[in-house]
Amino acid sequence: MNSLKVARMALRAAARPQPALRRGYADVAPDKLRLSLALPHQTIYKSQDVVQVNIAAESGEMGILAQHVPSIEQLKPGLVEVIEEAGGNKQFFLSGGFATVQPGSVLSINAVEGYPLEDFSAENVRNQISEAQKIAGGSGSEQDKAEANIELEVLESLQAALK
Amino acid sequence: MAFAWKAAGITYNRYLAVTARVVRRSLKDDKRLQAERRGEMDLRFAKWEGGKQGENKSLADANLADMAAHAGQSQ
Numbered sequence: 001m002n003s004l005k006v007a008r009m010a011l012r013a014a015a016r017p018q019p020a021l022r023r024g025y026a027d028v029a030p031d032k033l034r035l036s037l038a039l040p041h042q043t044i045y046k047s048q049d050v051v052q053v054n055i056a057a058e059s060g061e062m063g064i065l066a067q068h069v070p071s072i073e074q075l076k077p078g079l080v081e082v083i084e085e086a087g088g089n090k091q092f093f094l095s096g097g098f099a100t101v102q103p104g105s106v107l108s109i110n111a112v113e114g115y116p117l118e119d120f121s122a123e124n125v126r127n128q129i130s131e132a133q134k135i136a137g138g139s140g141s142e143q144d145k146a147e148a149n150i151e152l153e154v155l156e157s158l159q160a161a162l163k
Numbered sequence: 164m165a166f167a168w169k170a171a172g173i174t175y176n177r178y179l180a181v182t183a184r185v186v187r188r189s190l191k192d193d194k195r196l197q198a199e200r201r202g203e204m205d206l207r208f209a210k211w212e213g214g215k216q217g218e219n220k221s222l223a224d225a226n227l228a229d230m231a232a233h234a235g236q237s238q
Contacts (some may be wrong), residue, residue, distance in 0.1 A: 029215055041201060077182045095186040096179055113198070114184040121191040142234055143227070146171035147181050156183045 014096050029106045035082065037092070037109045044114065047081070053107055054081040055099050056157075066105045077154040079117075079161045080109065084096065089115055093161055094121045095154065122162050129155045172234030177226065 028034045032049040053064045056078030077096045083089055097111035132155065135148035168178050171185040172203075187198040 077186070093186065095182040112179050113186040115186070115190060115194070119191055119194050120189050121195075124191075124195070126190045128185065133189070142171055142233070143173070143231055146168050146173050147177075150168050150173070150178060150181045151185045154182050155189070158179055 001016055018156070028066070032085065032104075032105065033064060033066050034104075034106045035066070035109070036107070037080070037082070037111075037114070039111055039114050048084075050082055050084050052083040053109075054079075054083075055109065056080070057099065064099075064101060064107055066100045068105065068107075070103050071101050073101075074110065076098055076107070076157070078157045080114070091161075093117060093158055094119065117162060120158065122159070122163055125159050125162065172230050174226075174230060179229065 001009075029049065032051065033053060034047055035045045035050045035053055036047050037043075037045040047114045051065075055062050055064065055073065056076045057073035058076050059073060062073065075097050077094065079091055080094050080155060081089060081091045092114045094109070094111035095113040097109065099107065099109045101107050130150065132151040136145050136152060138145075140148075166178075171177075173181075184202050187195060187202055190198055190204060206220050208222055208225070210217040211220045
């Protein structure tokens with residue numbers, strides 16, 4: 001008698017329809033990050049699932065994984081490293097911009113200029129450093145000195161990345 | 164967050180332009196030539212008042228003049 005009751009309840013439970021999972025656009029897999037990395041003239045990543053992205057934010061170096069808290073980070077001119085699903089690591093030096101983590105593991109990085117490290121020339125970097133140092137220490141206008149200091153910051157970061 | 168460039172009167176827009184210029188100049192020569200073209204900007208504007216077009220000014224020059232005038236005002 002008891003077993004019949006149990007069997008009937010089990011049948012009812014099985015017949016009850018499950019709440020329909022609402023799916024809109026394809027959801028990001030729970031352990032992946034959907035990355036879009038775009039420059040004004042070029043899209044490096046367009047809604048591609050990756051494993052992890054390391055960025056150089058003004059508030060510090062950050063590693064962004066799936067399920068990251070939504071946040072907006074101003075980027076320092078520096079290296080962004082993308083760890084892809086297939087296990088490849090790609091590094092790009094970005095000139096600055098913003099990284100936005102949106103709910104649902106969506107990361108959008110916008111930068112003005114960005115290139116893989118092999119596209120840079122250490123010699124050009126060195127020449128620019130010496131020129132910028134001359135201007136920064138020279139007798140030009142405050143504007144020129146401030147701009148030279150900005151350049152030095154970027155160049156030092158680039159030089160360190162190229163080593 | 165106080166930035167040194169902001170205290171010197173440089174706007175964020177100009178900061179981005181300077182960092183982009185540096186990055187472009189640091190490229191290897193073949194990519195650099197293509198990239199440098201992106202940095203060229205020659206935009207002119209004129210203010211209209213009372214239906215009359217004012218003087219045609221270059222945006223770059225106007226921005227530099229404004230920044231120099233406001234240097235040191237922002238914290």
